[in-house]
Amino acid sequence: xxxxxxxxxxxxxxxxxxxxxxxxxxxxxxxxxxxxxxxxxxxxxxxxxxxxxxxxxxxxxxxxxxxxxxxxxxxxxxxxxxxxxxxxxxxxxxxxxxxxxxxxxxxxxxxxxxxxxxxxxxxxxxxxxxxxxxxxxxxxxxxxxxxxxxxxxxxxxxxxxxxxxxxx
Amino acid sequence: xxxxxxxxxxxxxxxxxxxxxxxxxxxxxxxxxxxxxxxxxxxxxxxxxxxxxxxxxxxxxxxxxxxxxxxxxxxxxxxxxxxxxxxxxxxxxxxxxxxxxxxxxxxxxxxxxxxxxxxxxxxxxxxxxxxxxxxxxxxxxxxxxxxxxxxxxxxxxxxxxxxxxxxxxxxxxxxxxxxxxxxxxxxxxxxxxxxxxxxxxxxxxxxxxxxxxxxxxxxxxxxxxxxxxxxxxxxxxxxxxxxxxxxxxxxxxxxxxxxxxxxxxxxxxxxxxxxx
Numbered sequence: 001x002x003x004x005x006x007x008x009x010x011x012x013x014x015x016x017x018x019x020x021x022x023x024x025x026x027x028x029x030x031x032x033x034x035x036x037x038x039x040x041x042x043x044x045x046x047x048x049x050x051x052x053x054x055x056x057x058x059x060x061x062x063x064x065x066x067x068x069x070x071x072x073x074x075x076x077x078x079x080x081x082x083x084x085x086x087x088x089x090x091x092x093x094x095x096x097x098x099x100x101x102x103x104x105x106x107x108x109x110x111x112x113x114x115x116x117x118x119x120x121x122x123x124x125x126x127x128x129x130x131x132x133x134x135x136x137x138x139x140x141x142x143x144x145x146x147x148x149x150x151x152x153x154x155x156x157x158x159x160x161x162x163x164x165x166x167x168x
Numbered sequence: 169x170x171x172x173x174x175x176x177x178x179x180x181x182x183x184x185x186x187x188x189x190x191x192x193x194x195x196x197x198x199x200x201x202x203x204x205x206x207x208x209x210x211x212x213x214x215x216x217x218x219x220x221x222x223x224x225x226x227x228x229x230x231x232x233x234x235x236x237x238x239x240x241x242x243x244x245x246x247x248x249x250x251x252x253x254x255x256x257x258x259x260x261x262x263x264x265x266x267x268x269x270x271x272x273x274x275x276x277x278x279x280x281x282x283x284x285x286x287x288x289x290x291x292x293x294x295x296x297x298x299x300x301x302x303x304x305x306x307x308x309x310x311x312x313x314x315x316x317x318x319x320x321x322x323x324x325x326x327x328x329x330x331x332x333x334x335x336x337x338x339x340x341x342x343x344x345x346x347x348x349x350x351x352x353x354x355x356x357x358x359x360x361x362x363x364x365x366x367x368x369x370x371x372x373x374x375x376x377x378x379x380x381x382x383x384x385x386x387x388x389x390x391x392x393x394x395x396x397x398x399x400x401x402x403x404x405x406x407x408x409x410x411x412x413x414x415x416x417x418x419x420x421x422x423x424x425x426x427x428x429x430x431x432x433x434x435x436x437x438x439x440x441x442x443x444x
């Protein structure tokens with residue numbers, strides 16, 4: 001069946017089989033190979049992209065489900081040749097080693113920083129729990145997201161108290 | 169991993185979805201985060217997927233006639249960030265916030281989770297403790313199923329093959345307080361043990377567990393301990409002793425049945441203490 005999607009600002013129309021996964025559509029049809037395939041079972045998060053602005057695992061989504069949606073992949077983060085602050089921060093803080101998980105981590109972090117521009121370290125770790133990294137031990141990933149949050153906000157980050165348990 | 173081929177349809181109304189569902193070996197597709205992995209592993213091979221994510225009447229949360237109504241296609245993220253739920257059903261907010269991860273919460277729906285009836289899903293515990301009613305529709309019309317009757321076993325519910333969950337209705341209990349606590353499997357975040365407790369204004373209590381047994385359940389034995397008793401340490405300890413009782417507790421490579429039984433009591437105690 002025919003799908004109509006907008007990927008990184010470019011509109012596409014393609015005939016696809018319903019069982020074609022979105023990640024295969026992005027990689028094999030559009031040749032956007034920055035989105036990686038890791039576990040294939042919706043656990044590791046390497047395939048994370050934005051569907052209508054929200055982080056989603058593209059290995060657990062059929063391309064037909066993305067019909068009429070706007071998709072952003074790691075290739076769409078840089079604007080006018082300028083890397084996104086998350087991308088420069090990962091470079092500066094050594095937030096990656098082999099780099100396989102990095103596109104997914106950055107896409108999840110980009111969605112999260114829109115919702116919470118001044119996250120605590122603990123909030124960043126919680127936000128990234130759907131993205132597995134087998135190299136870094138996560139320390140520099142967290143530092144990279146913290147640095148990106150600072151770069152993305154003009155004011156200094158607000159230091160938050162640890163959030164109370166929601167017991168009412 | 170590639171699933172077997174299937175037809176795909178995306179109806180615009182519940183009625184169209186029911187018609188599509190009653191035709192052949194069809195399955196409903198909502199968030200897809202349980203169904204699609206099962207299809208990729210070929211544990212299930214439906215001939216047709218009926219995508220209900222585009223049905224407007226299955227979206228949204230409202231308060232109406234003394235009830236909170238959560239339409240079945242509402243995502244975990246939408247429940248997590250909803251102020252009405254935060255104020256009225258804080259343990260729904262707690263449960264929504266620990267389901268899976270950000271990406272799962274963005275796509276997964278409460279109706280999908282209840283219909284799938286994974287024994288380790290979070291939603292069944294607060295849904296049971298809140299005395300929710302599950303509204304379903306099928307070719308035979310609509311019916312309302314109390315949550316306590318809905319879950320029948322491992323991945324099994326009262327839903328008929330042509331029925332769709334349309335809404336979850338929760339009676340507003342003025343002055344009630346609630347908590348949901350879970351011990352999560354660290355990779356998947358599924359509940360090895362999940363415990364929901366609702367303390368009513370008159371001191372009575374609803375206790376529900378998920379992850380413990382093949383089907384989630386209300387723990388009537390532990391609840392009865394609070395009848396006519398004050399909420400003190402002795403009552404809480406007696407309830408914890410009474411909990412789980414004769415329940416057939418699950419055992420797997422994450423937790424033996426002895427360990428699960430122990431965890432269930434620990435989490436019940438913490439939940440009761442939080443509401444004391």
